[in-house]
Amino acid sequence: MSEPGRGDLFSPQCPTRRLLDRIGTKWTSMAVKVLAEASPDEVRFAELQRRMAGVSQKMLSVTLQNMARDGLVDRRVEPTVPPRVHYRLTPLGLSLEEPLAMVRAWAEEHMAEIDLANRRSEEAAAAG
Amino acid sequence: MSEPGRGDLFSPQCPTRRLLDRIGTKWTSMAVKVLAEASPDEVRFAELQRRMAGVSQKMLSVTLQNMARDGLVDRRVEPTVPPRVHYRLTPLGLSLEEPLAMVRAWAEEHMAEIDLANRRSEEAAAAG
DNA sequence: CAGAATCCGTTAAGATACTG
DNA sequence: CAGTATCTTAACGGATTCTG
Numbered sequence: 001m002s003e004p005g006r007g008d009l010f011s012p013q014c015p016t017r018r019l020l021d022r023i024g025t026k027w028t029s030m031a032v033k034v035l036a037e038a039s040p041d042e043v044r045f046a047e048l049q050r051r052m053a054g055v056s057q058k059m060l061s062v063t064l065q066n067m068a069r070d071g072l073v074d075r076r077v078e079p080t081v082p083p084r085v086h087y088r089l090t091p092l093g094l095s096l097e098e099p100l101a102m103v104r105a106w107a108e109e110h111m112a113e114i115d116l117a118n119r120r121s122e123e124a125a126a127a128g
Numbered sequence: 129m130s131e132p133g134r135g136d137l138f139s140p141q142c143p144t145r146r147l148l149d150r151i152g153t154k155w156t157s158m159a160v161k162v163l164a165e166a167s168p169d170e171v172r173f174a175e176l177q178r179r180m181a182g183v184s185q186k187m188l189s190v191t192l193q194n195m196a197r198d199g200l201v202d203r204r205v206e207p208t209v210p211p212r213v214h215y216r217l218t219p220l221g222l223s224l225e226e227p228l229a230m231v232r233a234w235a236e237e238h239m240a241e242i243d244l245a246n247r248r249s250e251e252a253a254a255a256g
Numbered sequence: 257c258a259g260a261a262t263c264c265g266t267t268a269a270g271a272t273a274c275t276g
Numbered sequence: 277c278a279g280t281a282t283c284t285t286a287a288c289g290g291a292t293t294c295t296g
Binding site for chain 1: 239
């Protein structure tokens with residue numbers, strides 16, 4: 001029994017499956033990258049949104065809430081008027097940047113090959 | 129201009145975004161793992177399904193089609209009755225196993241911390 | 257005014273069942 | 277084994293509203 005990472009790799013409780021469900025969401029890996037670049041400094045919500053072009057206020061809010069719930073970021077509210085909210089990667093969140101950097105490196109190195117394969121598949125489909 | 133992987137990291141054409149869209153699908157990373165373990169040998173469709181407990185025939189078929197289109201797997205049909213279809217990772221697909229292994233390693237090492245953070249968040253919400 | 261919360265519509269992954 | 281049809285669920289995003 002219990003080949004580790006084998007038998008339970010296929011259940012919904014599989015840690016890899018659950019991690020991919022998180023970093024597979026649209027803005028999480030991007031937030032990790034931006035926050036890691038600023039680490040260990042904090043980044044304000046508005047600044048985060050500025051550095052993550054295309055993210056809406058709502059989606060950034062949701063993403064950061066999920067990351068805070070997961071213990072990936074710390075959230076600090078400055079009791080001013082209006083309030084300013086600052087975010088910073090936890091050590092756990094910072095450690096996640098490592099595998100994410102590997103994924104990014106592979107993507108930048110190899111996605112062109114995937115594109116090429118897709119074009120060839122289209123041609124083959126058109127010819128066939 | 130052109131900080132590589134920065135400005136265009138936020139467009140839908142961002143290679144990292146597009147890679148995550150692929151390995152974020154439920155069965156792709158699992159298929160890479162199983163096929164990598166067998167590499168360089170081929171694996172039959174039925175054998176793949178057996179080793180990927182929980183995957184339906186359709187989802188495995190769709191997953192393998194997408195991977196073949198992306199050039200991650202080679203597909204070989206044995207002209208028997210009934211036909212037997214064999215799959216094998218391409219060098220490209222095999223290279224993807226490396227960053228995926230990093231992701232798996234992080235997940236197995238740290239997902240428990242994420243679970244702990246979630247429990248604490250629940251408690252804090254219940255108390256607050 | 258910053259940022260969170262809510263309503264709502266769109267889109268697509270995924271599962272199930274059935275057909276070829 | 278592959279393809280089709282239908283259903284459910286959830287991510288995503290827009291627009292709006294609420295709070296200090």
